[in-house]
Amino acid sequence: MANIRDVARIAGVSVTTVSRVLNEHPYVQEDKRQAVLEAIEESGYVKNMNAVNLSTGKTGMIGVVMPFTDHPYFAGLLKGLAEEARFQRKKLVLFQTDYEREQEIAALEMLKHKQIDACIFCSRSSEWRMIEPYQTYGQIVMCEEIEEEVSYTFINQYQVFMNALNYLDQKGYKRIGYCIGRRSGTNSQARERAYMDFLKSKHLPFNEEWIFDNSYHVQDGERVLKEISSLVQRPDALLVTNDQTAAGILIAAEKMGFSIPEDLGVMGFDNHPIAEMLSITTIALPLEKMGRNLFKQSLQQNILRKEVNVKLIERKTI
Amino acid sequence: MANIRDVARIAGVSVTTVSRVLNEHPYVQEDKRQAVLEAIEESGYVKNMNAVNLSTGKTGMIGVVMPFTDHPYFAGLLKGLAEEARFQRKKLVLFQTDYEREQEIAALEMLKHKQIDACIFCSRSSEWRMIEPYQTYGQIVMCEEIEEEVSYTFINQYQVFMNALNYLDQKGYKRIGYCIGRRSGTNSQARERAYMDFLKSKHLPFNEEWIFDNSYHVQDGERVLKEISSLVQRPDALLVTNDQTAAGILIAAEKMGFSIPEDLGVMGFDNHPIAEMLSITTIALPLEKMGRNLFKQSLQQNILRKEVNVKLIERKTI
DNA sequence: TTGTACGCGTTATCAA
DNA sequence: TTGATAACGCGTACAA
Numbered sequence: 001m002a003n004i005r006d007v008a009r010i011a012g013v014s015v016t017t018v019s020r021v022l023n024e025h026p027y028v029q030e031d032k033r034q035a036v037l038e039a040i041e042e043s044g045y046v047k048n049m050n051a052v053n054l055s056t057g058k059t060g061m062i063g064v065v066m067p068f069t070d071h072p073y074f075a076g077l078l079k080g081l082a083e084e085a086r087f088q089r090k091k092l093v094l095f096q097t098d099y100e101r102e103q104e105i106a107a108l109e110m111l112k113h114k115q116i117d118a119c120i121f122c123s124r125s126s127e128w129r130m131i132e133p134y135q136t137y138g139q140i141v142m143c144e145e146i147e148e149e150v151s152y153t154f155i156n157q158y159q160v161f162m163n164a165l166n167y168l169d170q171k172g173y174k175r176i177g178y179c180i181g182r183r184s185g186t187n188s189q190a191r192e193r194a195y196m197d198f199l200k201s202k203h204l205p206f207n208e209e210w211i212f213d214n215s216y217h218v219q220d221g222e223r224v225l226k227e228i229s230s231l232v233q234r235p236d237a238l239l240v241t242n243d244q245t246a247a248g249i250l251i252a253a254e255k256m257g258f259s260i261p262e263d264l265g266v267m268g269f270d271n272h273p274i275a276e277m278l279s280i281t282t283i284a285l286p287l288e289k290m291g292r293n294l295f296k297q298s299l300q301q302n303i304l305r306k307e308v309n310v311k312l313i314e315r316k317t318i
Numbered sequence: 319m320a321n322i323r324d325v326a327r328i329a330g331v332s333v334t335t336v337s338r339v340l341n342e343h344p345y346v347q348e349d350k351r352q353a354v355l356e357a358i359e360e361s362g363y364v365k366n367m368n369a370v371n372l373s374t375g376k377t378g379m380i381g382v383v384m385p386f387t388d389h390p391y392f393a394g395l396l397k398g399l400a401e402e403a404r405f406q407r408k409k410l411v412l413f414q415t416d417y418e419r420e421q422e423i424a425a426l427e428m429l430k431h432k433q434i435d436a437c438i439f440c441s442r443s444s445e446w447r448m449i450e451p452y453q454t455y456g457q458i459v460m461c462e463e464i465e466e467e468v469s470y471t472f473i474n475q476y477q478v479f480m481n482a483l484n485y486l487d488q489k490g491y492k493r494i495g496y497c498i499g500r501r502s503g504t505n506s507q508a509r510e511r512a513y514m515d516f517l518k519s520k521h522l523p524f525n526e527e528w529i530f531d532n533s534y535h536v537q538d539g540e541r542v543l544k545e546i547s548s549l550v551q552r553p554d555a556l557l558v559t560n561d562q563t564a565a566g567i568l569i570a571a572e573k574m575g576f577s578i579p580e581d582l583g584v585m586g587f588d589n590h591p592i593a594e595m596l597s598i599t600t601i602a603l604p605l606e607k608m609g610r611n612l613f614k615q616s617l618q619q620n621i622l623r624k625e626v627n628v629k630l631i632e633r634k635t636i
Numbered sequence: 637t638t639g640t641a642c643g644c645g646t647t648a649t650c651a652a
Numbered sequence: 653t654t655g656a657t658a659a660c661g662c663g664t665a666c667a668a
Contacts, residue, residue, distance in 0.1 A: 003661050014639040019663060027637050046455075049431040050371040051661035054644050059368065059433075061411070070393030078387060082414045086421070091428070093379070094412040096400045103404070110409070113367040115377075137364075219591040251595055254572075273537040277569055321645050332655040337647060345653050369645035372660050639668080649658080 002043035011039035022047065058117050061091045062298050063107045066122040067099040071216055072272045073242055073287065077122050077143065080291020088299065090117075099125045099182070108134040118298035123185065141297045143290065144186040145307075151297040153290050153306045157187045160310050161194035161239070164267060164283060168237050169202060171318055173265050177210025177235035179224055179245050191241070210235045221248020225256060228264070237265030237318070243272040246280050250317070266317040279316040286310070320361035329357035340365065376435050379409045380616050381425045384440040385417040389534055390590045391560055391605065395440050395461065398609020406617065408435075417443045417500070426452040436616035441503065459615045461608065462504040463625075469615040471608050471624045475505045478628050479512035479557070482585055482601060486555050487520060489636055491583050495528025495553035497542055497563050509559070528553045539566020543574060546582070555583030555636070561590040564598050568635070584635040597634040604628070 004022075008015045013032050020028045021036040028036075039045070053059045064081055066074045078094075085092050093116055097103035104126045111119045111134055118139040124131070128148055134140060135150065142152040168176050178195060180188055199206055209231055212224045224245065228234055240246040246268035253260050260266055268275050271284035286308050293306050322340075326333045331350050338346045339354040346354075357363070371377045382399055384392045396412075403410045411434055415421035422444045429437045429452055436457040442449070446466055452458060453468065460470040486494050496513060498506055517524055527549055530542045542563065546552055558564040564586035571578050578584055586593050589602035604626050611624050 004663095005661080015662080016639060016664075017637090020638090023663085029637070032638085046430055048372070048661055049428075049433045050368055050375075050377065051644090052663080053368040054366070054372050054646085054660090055662045055664085057368075057644080061433075069387045069396060070390065072388065075388030078414070082412075091424075091433075092412055092414075094400075094410055096396070096410075106409075110367075112364055115367045115379075115409075217591060219595055222595055248595065251569075273535060277537055277540055277566065322647095323645080333646080334648090334655055334657095335653090338654090341647085347653070350654085366645055369660090370647075372662090373645080373647045375660080637668100640666090642663105642665085644662090645660100647658105647660085649656105651656090652654080 002045040003048070004045070006043050007036065007039045007045045010043055011035040053114070057114065059115060060089070061093050061116045062295065063093045063095060063110060063116040063119040064122065065095045065097060065104055065107045065119065065124065067097050067125075068216075069094070069096055071242070072244060072270055073285075074122060076270070076285070076287025077291040077294070080288035080293075081120065081295050082291075083288065084292040084295035088295070090295075090299075097125070099123075101126045101130070105130070108137075108140075111140070112137045120294050120298050122294070123187075125184075139298050139300065141294050143294055145190070146186055149303060151300065151302075151304045153293045153297060153308060155187075155285065155290075155308055155310060157190035158194045160283065161191040162198060164239055164312070165194065165198040167312065168239070168265060168267065168318065169198075171237075171265065173237035174204075175207075175210070175234070175236045176239065177207070177212070177237070178239040178241065179212040179215035179220070179249075180241045181213070181216050183211075183213050207233065207235075209233070212238075215240065215245040216242065218244050218248035218251065221245045221250070222252040225249050225252040225258065225264075229256060229258075235264070237261075237267070239267050239269075241269045243268040243270045243275040243280060243282055246282070246317070247274045247278055250278050250280065261317050268317075271311075271313055275313075275315070281315045281318040282313050284311040284313050320363040321366070322363070324361055325354065325357045325363045328361055329353040371432070375432065377433060378407070379411050379434045380613065381411045381413060381428060381434040381437040382440065383413045383415060383422055383425045383437065383442065385415050385443075386534075387412070387414055389560070390562060390588055391603075392440060394588070394603070394605025395609040395612070398606035398611075399438065399613050400609075401606065402610040402613035406613070408613075408617075415443070417441075419444045419448070423448070426455075426458075429458070430455045438612050438616050440612070441505075443502075457616050457618065459612050461612055463508070464504055467621060469618065469620075469622045471611045471615060471626060473505075473603065473608075473626055473628060475508035476512045478601065479509040480516060482557055482630070483512065483516040485630065486557070486583060486585065486636065487516075489555075489583065491555035492522075493525075493528070493552070493554045494557065495525070495530070495555070496557040496559065497530040497533035497538070497567075498559045499531070499534050501529075501531050525551065525553075527551070530556075533558065533563040534560065536562050536566035536569065539563040539568070540570040543567050543570040543576065543582075547574060547576075553582070555579075555585070557585050557587075559587045561586040561588045561593040561598060561600055564600070564635070565592045565596055568596050568598065579635050586635075589629075589631055593631075593633070599633045599636040600631050602629045602631050 095107040145154040268282035275282040413425040463472040586600035
């Protein structure tokens with residue numbers, strides 16, 4: 001397979017000149033340029049990007065870490081990330097981790113080994129102290145509000161959750177619970193703090209049975225509603241941190257004879273199309289915009305923080 | 319940043335010996351081995367994979383091309399692909415194409431430039447003649463039955479569709495239509511052929527209005543049902559090539575006062591959890607298994623073809 | 637405007 | 653069992 005030297009020989013010029021033509025640098029005479037182009041054609045020359053990467057110390061690839069891709073929240077982020085990557089002529093290396101630390105570290109190791117130029121964490125299991133040492137190898141970007149020297153794009157989960165709780169309170173709900181993906185994680189904990197503070201401010205009792213974790217998909221909504229129906233003391237409203245689960249609750253409610261919002265108020269998150277179909281009151285998150293911003297941050301040298309805003313969309317489940 | 323030569327110098331051995339230790343090759347005395355390990359520790363040496371890639375001509379990264387990831391069909395494939403990639407200690411580079419040829423070519427160009435070792439097409443817009451020339455640069459694997467010299471994993475779409483049509487016929491449906499993602503594409507065309515052949519064998523008329531393309535998501539189901547309700551001559555059953563759209567049809571039917579299966583029989587595809595929740599009769603596709611197999615094929619030198627089987631799951635929408 | 641020569645960091649070959 | 657050295661292929665000072 002022909003390399004740059006072969007091309008240079010055929011064209012009767014130096015490798016520098018070939019390199020100049022290849023990279024559209026100035027200072028190449030038109031006739032030589034043509035000769036190089038012909039030599040490339042003739043030899044079937046193909047650039048070996050590994051050599052370029054070795055020489056330049058960069059690969060043009062950005063790592064993206066997320067637990068799943070088959071969930072609207074992450075799919076939305078990914079869409080924005082992919083759009084911006086394309087715009088910037090960069091490539092994405094996807095690390096679908098299922099929240100396994102080992103996989104997250106694998107991404108960071110690729111950063112260390114110069115296989116990716118930067119790494120974007122859309123969510124994580126690893127503690128920050130595991131991630132932090134890798135910052136010397138390249139830009140690391142987070143999708144959460146975190147008190148560390150790192151770039152991130154975030155939603156003020158505490159405030160959003162608090163606002164949502166107050167909205168439910170204002171609508172007259174007295175026994176509010178919530179569904180969440182996992183209890184751990186910065187975002188989840190901010191929500192839990194908001195929930196606790198809300199309860200305290202309203203002098204309401206905390207009821208562990210009204211928190212439903214592992215809620216990601218439609219089928220989880222069914223599970224949640226079954227659990228609720230078996231409760232002596234039931235919540236009268238639920239903050240559901242994704243529309244899929246909210247939709248599942250509505251579908252299950254139909255089957256189980258619950259009426260929404262009379263028996264149970266439901267507020268979703270994401271504003272996924274299914275929320276519109278089922279008229280679910282929800283909080284719209286600008287996921288694609290976040291994805292694009294995360295990507296931009298991964299290309300910046302300096303540390304930047306960006307908050308994005310959400311929007312309450314009132315429909316019929318509250 | 320320390321390189322292999324620095325390590326060699328510190329340890330007082332040659333680079334070859336360091337390389338041996340690094341790659342766990344035999345023929346290294348334990349004391350030298352220890353010296354190397356210490357030198358690595360001391361110098362903070364990190365392997366530069368770009369140099370390895372240049373030297374070996376491989377990167378251990380496999381490209382995956384798919385139009386979207388936020389669709390259960392592709393998410394299912396991706397899950398299997400990611401599992402096997404992990405098992406084989408390879409990395410996935412994701413190309414989310416939105417069915418744009420330009421993006422598909424970008425993946426192939428990375429193959430050409432040795433940035434990925436192989437490329438897996440889960441679906442495509444590009445014609446085969448655009449893809450074929452890239453086979454010289456690495457293994458290309460398709461997820462469709464195609465009459466070319468290439469490895470693929472496939473579902474016999476013609477047969478599956480035909481069986482489904484006959485099942486509907488046997489259940490007494492007389493005016494069968496179908497929903498599909500796009501009309502083009504090998505898989506879609508095989509289905510269309512089956513549909514045409516079925517109509518012919520039953521001496522049924524073809525009705526263009528009973529084919530609904532652009533059906534991917536729940537909201538498409540609502541659109542389809544609205545279109546149907548505006549039809550003078552309505553289908554009495556629909557083969558819906560993904561459960562999302564089927565679910566959308568059911569949800570819309572509820573709102574619009576259609577009764578399923580009485581007014582409209584619905585058969586989904588995929589056996590996604592939502593199909594179980596809504597009791598949708600569907601055809602289960604072994605997506606993860608397909609994904610794993612696609613990945614395995616991408617690592618094989620020789621051309622292999624693998625058919626996978628589907629399973630009809632009878633529930634309540636037929 | 638062009639060319640020489642070296643650096644990038646590793647693996648592989650072959651002789652010792 | 654070890655080491656010297658040649659690839660691998662490109663970018664780029666620096667010299668001309």
